[in-house]
Amino acid sequence: MATINVTDDSFKADVLESSKPVLVDFWAEWCGPCKMIGPALEEISDELADQVTIAKMDIMENTGIPGEIGVQSIPLMVLFKDGKAVAQKLGAAPKGQLKSWLEGEL
Template sequence: MATKAISDASFQTDVLSADKPVLVDFWAEWCGPCKMIGPALEEISEELADKVTIAKINIDDHPDAPSRYGVRGIPTMILFKNGAPAATKVGAAPKSALKGWLESELGADAGSNVA
């Protein structure tokens, strides 16, 4: 499953009411580091599809959610569990670091189903 584009209007349904954890990537078109991590997040969304949904929200088009969750710099990734923010990572990082952080936050079993 690829990353999912979400909006302020769909945030409640897509993130807060989701039946599994959701990592929300707050980004913008003009943000170089945001574009750098995009492909890594796409790959991670495929690799961890059974554990987490990865969603992206453009902060310029949808300013309410970033304001509500205190996003001041981008890229910012917030992991939501059971409808609440559980962990935050600010700034770009290599895929291995992003995946390692996410697996750690999801729990030790996140990477156990190796194909």
């Protein structure tokens, strides 16, 4: 399963009410490091599809949720379990590091 796009409007249903953990990647079109990790997140999404949903939120199009969570720098990945933020990782990293971090948090 590929990554899903979430918006301020869909965040509650797609992330907070999800039956499995959701990793939200907060990004923007102008962010070079964000674009670098995009393909890695797509691959991780396929590899860990049964364990976690990977979602992307464009902070330029959606300002409500990033503001509530306190997103100040991107790329920022926040892992939600049972409606709560339980872990976060700031900045780009190679796919192996991202996957290891995520698996360690699941």
